[in-house]
Structures are given as structure tokens and as C-alpha cells.
Amino acid sequence: MSAPDPGDRPPGAAAETASQSRLTTALTPVLTVAVSLLGLCLLWGFAANAWPGRAFPGPGQVWQVLRAEAANGDLFYHLGATLGRVAAAYVVAMVVGSVIGVLLGSHRSADRFFSPWLILFLNIPALVVIVLAYIWFGLNEAAAIGAVAVNKIPNVVVTMREGARALDPSYAEMAAVYRFGLLDRVRHVLLPQLQPYLAAASRSGIALIWKIVLVVELLGRSNGVGFQIYLYFQLFDVAAILAYTLAFVAVMLVIELLLVQPGERHATRWRRRPA
Amino acid sequence: MQPVGAVVPLRVDIAEKTFRSAQGVSITALQDLSFEVRQGEFACLLGPSGCGKTTTLRILLGLDKDFSGSFQLPEGGSNRIAAVFQEPILLPWRTVEQNVRLALPKGLRTKNLDGLFDTLGLAGMRSLYPAELSLGLARRAALARAFANEPAVLLLDEPFASLDERTAERLRHLLLTVWSARPTTALMVTHNLREALMLSDRIIVLAQRPAHVLGMFDVRLPRHYRNPQVMSDLLRSFHQKFPGVV
Numbered sequence: 061m062s063a064p065d066p067g068d069r070p071p072g073a074a075a076e077t078a079s080q081s082r083l084t085t086a087l088t089p090v091l092t093v094a095v096s097l098l099g100l101c102l103l104w105g106f107a108a109n110a111w112p113g114r115a116f117p118g119p120g121q122v123w124q125v126l127r128a129e130a131a132n133g134d135l136f137y138h139l140g141a142t143l144g145r146v147a148a149a150y151v152v153a154m155v156v157g158s159v160i161g162v163l164l165g166s167h168r169s170a171d172r173f174f175s176p177w178l179i180l181f182l183n184i185p186a187l188v189v190i191v192l193a194y195i196w197f198g199l200n201e202a203a204a205i206g207a208v209a210v211n212k213i214p215n216v217v218v219t220m221r222e223g224a225r226a227l228d229p230s231y232a233e234m235a236a237v238y239r240f241g242l243l244d245r246v247r248h249v250l251l252p253q254l255q256p257y258l259a260a261a262s263r264s265g266i267a268l269i270w271k272i273v274l275v276v277e278l279l280g281r282s283n284g285v286g287f288q289i290y291l292y293f294q295l296f297d298v299a300a301i302l303a304y305t306l307a308f309v310a311v312m313l314v315i316e317l318l319l320v321q322p323g324e325r326h327a328t329r330w331r332r333r334p335a
Numbered sequence: 336m337q338p339v340g341a342v343v344p345l346r347v348d349i350a351e352k353t354f355r356s357a358q359g360v361s362i363t364a365l366q367d368l369s370f371e372v373r374q375g376e377f378a379c380l381l382g383p384s385g386c387g388k389t390t391t392l393r394i395l396l397g398l399d400k401d402f403s404g405s406f407q408l409p410e411g412g413s414n415r416i417a418a419v420f421q422e423p424i425l426l427p428w429r430t431v432e433q434n435v436r437l438a439l440p441k442g443l444r445t446k447n448l449d450g451l452f453d454t455l456g457l458a459g460m461r462s463l464y465p466a467e468l469s470l471g472l473a474r475r476a477a478l479a480r481a482f483a484n485e486p487a488v489l490l491l492d493e494p495f496a497s498l499d500e501r502t503a504e505r506l507r508h509l510l511l512t513v514w515s516a517r518p519t520t521a522l523m524v525t526h527n528l529r530e531a532l533m534l535s536d537r538i539i540v541l542a543q544r545p546a547h548v549l550g551m552f553d554v555r556l557p558r559h560y561r562n563p564q565v566m567s568d569l570l571r572s573f574h575q576k577f578p579g580v581v
Contacts, residue, residue, distance in 0.1 A: 233398050234424045237416060238438035238484065248437055252428040330428045330464040 117299040126303040134288075135307060141284040142277065142308065145201075146270045149208035153269065154262060156209065157216025162254070164217065165224025181214040186272050190279055199280040208272045215268070216261045223257030255327050262320070270312060345372040345395075345488055345520055349404035351545075352390060364390045365402070366545035372537075374409060377514065377521045379531035382541030383580075388524040389421070391546065392492050395522070409487045409520045415440070417486035419494040423473040425465040425480075432461035435480045448483055454516075455479050455509055471502040475509065482513045489514075491523040495530065507533060511558060532569045533561060540577055552576060 101119050108118030129135040164171040164178075193207035227250075235249050251258070277286025285304050292300040352365040364387040372378040380388050393399040395406055396418055408416065417438075425434045432452075436444050452458045455475045465473055474494060481489055494510070495503040507530060514521065525531050531538045538552040552573055556565065 230420070230422065230424050231426065233396075234418075234420070234438075236398065237396050237418045238480075239415070239440070240437070241441075244437060248426060248429060252426070255428075330466065 114296065115298055117302065121299045122302045122306065125297075125299045126307060129300070129303060135304070138283055138285050138288050138304070139307060139311060141281075142270070142273055142286065143311065145205055145208065145273045145276070145284065146266070148205045149212065149269050149273065150262070150265060152205065152209040153212035153216055153265060154258075157213040157261070158220045158254070158258070160213070161217040161220025162224040162250070165221040166227070171221070178214055178217060181210075182218070186211045186275060190272075190276050194280045201281075204273075204276045204281055208269055208276055211272050212265055212269055216265065219257050219261040219264075220254065223254045226257075227253055252327075259324055259327070266312065266315070266320075270308070343407060343410045344374055345409050345522060346407040347371070347391070347395065348406060349391070349394060349402055351404065352387070352394065352399075352402040363545040365547070367547050368404075368541075370539050370548050370551075372520055372522055374520055375518045376536045377518075377523070377534060379535040379538045380522060380524045380541060381528065381531045381538050381580075382526065382546060383543055384526050386541050386544050387546035388526075388541065389492055392418075392490050392522070392524050395490055413485050413487050415484055415486045417481035417484040417489050419474075419477050419481050419489075419491040421492050421494075421496055423465070423470075423477040425473060425476055427465050430462050430464055431457060431468070431476045431479075434465070434476060435483050438480045438484055440484075443483075443485070446483075448479070451479055451483055451513065454513055471498055471506065474498070474506060478506075478510060478513065482517070485517065486519060489519045489521040491521065493525055494523070495527075503530075510534070515558075528570065528573065529566065532566060532573065533558070538573075540580055549577065549580065 105118050105120070108116055126135070164174060189210050190204075190207045193203045193210070197203035197206070231249050231253065232245075235245050240249065273284070274286035274289065277284035278290045281287055285308050288304050289301050292298075292304075348369040349365050350367060351363060353361050353363045355361045368387075368391065380391065382388050390399065394402055395408070396416065425431070426437070429437065432448070435448060439446070449458070452461060455478060457472070457475055457479060460468065460472060460476075465476070468476065477494070481491075495506055498506065511534065523531075523534065532554060536554060538554065540549040540552060541547070542549045554561075554569065556569075561569070
């Protein structure tokens with residue numbers, strides 16, 4: 061390959077290349093991701109060709125199943141059901157976990173007393189909580205969402221407790237002197253200070269929650285991605301299992317890109333950007 | 336404008352304030368500290384570093400309730416307290432204007448602040464975040480927050496510390512300008528005698544720890560007569576009255 065001789069360029073080409081290079085730098089991360097995913101697909105395709113069989117379908121077969129499920133509406137019905145449970149469990153876990161975490165972080169004696177409880181709950185397997193919730197509260201939606209939330213709450217508590225310990229008392233004193241109301245204190249003094257911890261807790265939270273939601277659906281619900289995967293497991297339909305999994309992963313990726321990241325950018329707009 | 340009906344002075348009568356360290360050592364910071372600041376008067380609490388001036392202010396602000404004795408804040412008018420702390424303590428995630436407005440009671444939140452921002456030279460900086468301000472500008476914003484509040488009493492804790500002398504001097508003049516527009520009972524903590532002589536009507540001189548009042552030094556001269564010549568006379572007479580202080 062030989063580089064083009066700069067002397068051959070017509071006038072005005074310099075400005076064009078400059079705007080082109082700006083576009084290229086903007087597109088590079090997107091291109092990298094696309095090429096990387098394409099590479100994974102190709103690898104998967106080769107492997108599926110090398111070891112053909114029902115248990116290991118190629119990307120083409122999975123794509124066909126995905127289109128068929130999308131066409132008859134099943135895909136969106138089950139994705140919607142799972143997404144609803146993820147959202148409900150996320151909200152419950154974040155609210156309850158944050159309140160408990162902040163209380164423990166700001167009251168040392170309460171923290172010392174409840175610490176063993178926290179370690180206990182952190183170490184109860186998700187499956188046990190789910191099974192017990194279904195036994196005690198019946199096979200219903202509240203038990204399902206509650207079980208997922210209970211699994212996540214101890215993690216949120218631990219993160220938010222650290223956040224509450226890191227609170228700067230001078231802001232609280234300023235708020236006390238100027239007689240901020242309770243709502244203003246929470247909104248303008250407490251939450252912005254806890255924001256990095258909230259972000260960390262919700263990042264790890266969403267990923268964990270949707271995995272537990274699948275187990276809850278598998279054990280005791282009659283819709284949702286988890287229920288579908290169980291169904292196709294019994295039919296030994298690996299292509300459909302992969303189709304549902306990839307569809308939901310794609311949904312979570314879109315949520316991350318369109319909801320979580322812009323939200324974080326808005327919350328940290330006051331920080332100085334590196335030049 | 337004088338706050339209507341504000342007749343009760345600022346009266347401090349602290350019997351004792353003791354700190355206990357984690358090792359069980361106790362240090363008496365204040366003992367038999369009592370003084371009064373008349374209504375509408377600007378007073379300075381002057382004393383050596385570490386003598387308990389900030390502790391006194393924290394007690395008056397209600398941030399430290401573990402002491403024996405009592406105090407009485409000026410009443411009537413707004414009944415509010417405003418403070419300017421050693422650090423500006425602006426909320427970094429809110430703009431300058433939001434910081435000022437958030438400290439106002441609900442009824443005053445939407446009041447016109449153009450004049451105050453103009454006087455303090457902050458007119459173009461209302462929508463900036465505190466991280467984008469220099470320390471001098473951040474302190475002006477802290478002053479704006481205190482004065483916007485129209486308090487019954489204003490407590491200042493070395494508001495010009497860690498500034499270079501020129502910036503500090505400019506801020507002292509700004510403080511006088513906004514204070515003169517609405518003379519409020521004010522108590523300022525400082526260890527800078529020149530600053531105290533320039534700003535106050537009366538200086539309350541504190542002794543080394545445990546802090547108690549050594550004496551009062553009244554500066555009856557109107558502030559605009561306090562030129563360099565007068566200031567050096569004032570300094571001399573202060574040193575005559577309180578030899579060895581500061």
C-alpha cells in the first residue's frame with residue numbers, strides 16, 4: 061500500500077479531510093463495537109458449522125427463530141413481562157436498600173447491631189429466597205417481585221452504607237443553619253452526594269436482577285423470558301433459548317445506552333470535564 | 336431597612352464548653368464567656384488562633400448543643416440566622432443562583448436578587464457551578480447567600496481566610512457595602528486585628544484557652560472616616576489597652 065501524495069490534491073481537499081477525520085474519530089468507537097460483535101458472530105458461525113447438531117445452532121438459525129417469535133408477537137409479550145418485573149424489583153430494591161443503607165451508615169450503633177443480619181441476608185442463596193417466598197406468599201406476582209428485591213437489597217444496603225459514611229457533614233450543617241426543609245435536604249444535599257454510590261448500586265443491580273427474575277419466572281410464573289427458556293429447555297430447542305436470551309440482552313443494552321448513561325451524564329454535569 | 340421590632344440583642348452567656356477526646360482527655364475550650372451585641376451592631380470576636388472562637392460560633396448556630404450555659408439570639412423581624420463559614424460550603428451540584436435561592440425560605444425563593452448579585456459582582460456568574468469559581472468568587476457567593484436571607488443575625492467565621500490580601504481587602508469593602516444597605520446584628524470571628532478595626536463597631540477581645548472575654552474595644556468612628564492614618568491611631572490605642580494581644 062502506498063500513501064497518496066499530498067501534492068496531488070486539488071485545493072480545498074485539506075478542509076474536506078479535516079471534517080472527514082472528525083467524523084472518523086466520532087465513529088471509531090461504534091465501528092469497533094460493530095466489528096467486534098461481527099467477529100464473535102463469525103466465530104460462532106464457524107464453530108456451528110464445524111460441529112453441526114440440534115444442540116448448537118448457528119447464528120442464522122437463531123435469527124430465523126427470533127424473527128418468527130417476533131412476528132407472532134410472543135417475543136414482545138414475554139420480553140415485556142420480564143422487563144416489567146425487572147423494573148418493579150429494581151425500584152423496590154433501590155428504594156428500600158438506599159433507605160436502610162443510609163440509616164445504617166449514619167447510625168453507628170444500629171450498624172453494629174444489624175451488621176450480622178446483613179451478612180446473613182447477603183449469603184442466603186437466591187434460590188432459597190425464591191422458593192420460600194412462593195411457599196409463604198403463594199405463586200403470585202408480589203411474591204415473585206418481592207423475592208427478587210430481597211435478593212438485591214443487601215447489596216444495595218452495603219453500597220449505600222459506604223455512601224452515607226462518606227457524606228460531608230459541612231453540607232448538612234449549612235442546610236441546618238439555613239433551615240432547609242426535609243425534602244430539600246434529600247433532593248439537594250443528600251442525593252447528589254450519594255449519586256456515585258447510587259450509580260454503582262444500580263449498575264450492578266440491573267444485571268443481577270434480570271438474572272434472578274429469570275429464575276423466578278422459571279419456578280413459578282407462566283410468562284416471561286424465564287418461562288419461555290424453561291419451555292424450550294423441555295423441547296430441547298436451543299435455537300429458541302438463544303433467541304430469547306439475545307433479545308433480552310439487546311433490550312438491556314439499549315436501556316444502558318439510552319437511559320442509564322444519559323442519566324449519569326445529567327447527574328454529573330456539574331463536575332469539571334477533563335479538557 | 337431595619338428589621339421591624341428587632342429589639343432583643345444577641346446575648347451570650349456560656350458557662351463552660353468541654354471537648355472530650357477519644358482517649359478520655361478533656362479540654363475546656365470556653366469558660367464563663369459572656370458578652371452582648373447590640374441590635375444592628377457589627378461586632379468582632381477577636382482572639383488568638385485556637386482559643387475557641389469558632390466553637391462559640393458553632394454553639395450560636397445551633398450546631399453544637401453540648402455545653403452549659405445559655406444564649407439569646409436577636410428576635411423579631413425575620414428571626415432567621417445566616418452564616419458565612421470558613422469555607423464557602425456551596426453545593427457543588429447546584430449553580431451559584433440555585434445555591435443562594437435554596438437557602439431562602441419558601442416565600443422568598445422567587446425574590447429579585449439582581450441588585451445583590453450586581454453589588455457583589457456576581458451578575459455574570461449566576462449560572463456557573465461552584466467548581467468554576469475562584470475561591471474569592473465562591474466567598475462572594477457565600478456572602479450573597481447570607482445577605483439574600485435578610486437574617487435577624489449574621490454570623491461570620493473568618494470569611495476572608497486563605498485569600499490573598501488584595502482579594503480579602505476588596506471583599507471586606509463589598510461586605511461593608513451590602514451590610515450598610517441593611518445593617519444587621521452581626522458577629523464576626525477573626526484573628527486579624529486590622530480587619531476587626533476596619534469593619535466593626537465593637538471588638539470583643541478573647542483570652543487564650545479557655546476562652547473568656549478580656550475586654551471590649553469600641554470603635555465609635557463611622558467607617559468612612561477610617562483612613563490609613565486613623566487606622567494606625569486605632570491600632571496604637573488598641574495595643575495600649577490590650578498589650579500582648581494578637
